[in-house]
Amino acid sequence: MQVSYVSYQVLRSLVLFLQSKGLARQACLDILQCQEQDLHSAESRFSLTHYSRLMRWAHQQLNCPHIGLLFGADLDLERWGVLGHLASVSADIRRVVEYGRRFHSLVRHTQSLTIHQQAKTLTIDLGPSNNDCYYVIDELFASWLSFAQAYVLDVEQLAPLHIYLTRSAPQNSKEVRLYENMFRCPVTFGASSNALVMPREVINLTLKQPDRVLEQLLLNQAQQQLNNSYSICEAVKLHITAHLPDVLSINEVAQLCDCSPRTLQRQLAKQQTSYSQLLDTCRKSLALQLFESHYSAIEVANKLGFSEQSALQRAFKRWFSTSPKQYFLNKRSLELDVINPI
Numbered sequence: 001m002q003v004s005y006v007s008y009q010v011l012r013s014l015v016l017f018l019q020s021k022g023l024a025r026q027a028c029l030d031i032l033q034c035q036e037q038d039l040h041s042a043e044s045r046f047s048l049t050h051y052s053r054l055m056r057w058a059h060q061q062l063n064c065p066h067i068g069l070l071f072g073a074d075l076d077l078e079r080w081g082v083l084g085h086l087a088s089v090s091a092d093i094r095r096v097v098e099y100g101r102r103f104h105s106l107v108r109h110t111q112s113l114t115i116h117q118q119a120k121t122l123t124i125d126l127g128p129s130n131n132d133c134y135y136v137i138d139e140l141f142a143s144w145l146s147f148a149q150a151y152v153l154d155v156e157q158l159a160p161l162h163i164y165l166t167r168s169a170p171q172n173s174k175e176v177r178l179y180e181n182m183f184r185c186p187v188t189f190g191a192s193s194n195a196l197v198m199p200r201e202v203i204n205l206t207l208k209q210p211d212r213v214l215e216q217l218l219l220n221q222a223q224q225q226l227n228n229s230y231s232i233c234e235a236v237k238l239h240i241t242a243h244l245p246d247v248l249s250i251n252e253v254a255q256l257c258d259c260s261p262r263t264l265q266r267q268l269a270k271q272q273t274s275y276s277q278l279l280d281t282c283r284k285s286l287a288l289q290l291f292e293s294h295y296s297a298i299e300v301a302n303k304l305g306f307s308e309q310s311a312l313q314r315a316f317k318r319w320f321s322t323s324p325k326q327y328f329l330n331k332r333s334l335e336l337d338v339i340n341p342i
Helices: 010-022 025-032 036-040 047-062 067-073 079-087 091-104 131-151 173-183 200-205 214-228 230-242 249-258 260-272 275-292 297-303 309-320 325-338
Strands: 112-116 121-127 163-164 194-199
Touching: 010 047, 010 067, 010 079, 025 036, 025 047, 025 297, 047 131, 067 131, 067 173, 079 091, 079 131, 079 200, 079 214, 091 200, 091 214, 091 297, 112 325, 121 200, 131 173, 131 194, 131 214, 163 173, 163 230, 194 200, 214 230, 230 249, 249 260, 260 275, 260 325, 275 297, 275 309, 275 325, 309 325
Parallel strands: none
Antiparallel strands: 112 121, 121 194, 163 194
């Protein structure tokens, strides 16, 4: 499983935001255990633990459990680096969503990101999360809506249909109403996954200031950053994961990696792997994560792009030489043996 991280731009933006709320900058740096220059260097790597620790401290200092919502609503394109500026000059929400799937790893890797397009709805699914990490989910959903409200031409069509959060419901009813007022829709707490559901037609909404020339320049810059940040195998796995349950062809992945299919095949062969092997590896890793998060077999099959549940069952048996049910029964038995040795 890939280690969760956030970019230096996110932490720099968060520190600036907390300063605006009256917290001392040096105190924020002390909580992060970093120096000022670390917030201005592309070489700096911050884990989700840094982010969560600073958020929990701010929550306590400001007596504000919804600090993540406020941070997300405080729109700052610099927080998203080149991805934020690329999104702002795009033609429509469809392209913004595609760039988000393609380049979100330049900004952070804290949650899975899956887009589901149904007949009448568009769902942005971030998967499950721990209850003590709800700040990042609050921030992401609030910032996406804040971006759309600032840059989409027809703002009236933007209201979500429903928000689902895995965190437990706030004990204070005022906090619950604050979430509903922020998102202008029903909010369900204690859900199995963190998801934002919107009308399908939102995908076609146009942005206020599209700029095709600048968009292409920023797209090239984002692609270059992605190429410099990851090996070809890592880049392919990022694209596979970002687009599931849609299973991309090797031609589509090659286009995303800015090379020809033959070049991609040759580069993967040098790493003693292939596109089909990387797809299989991604599905294997994600299947375990989803089953461990208590998704049903049919839900896992749908999320991983299998044609039917039996196809997932066959793949799982090939990976682990047993069924999902027996695999987790055996794992639970081993855990009990460790806890209660004879």
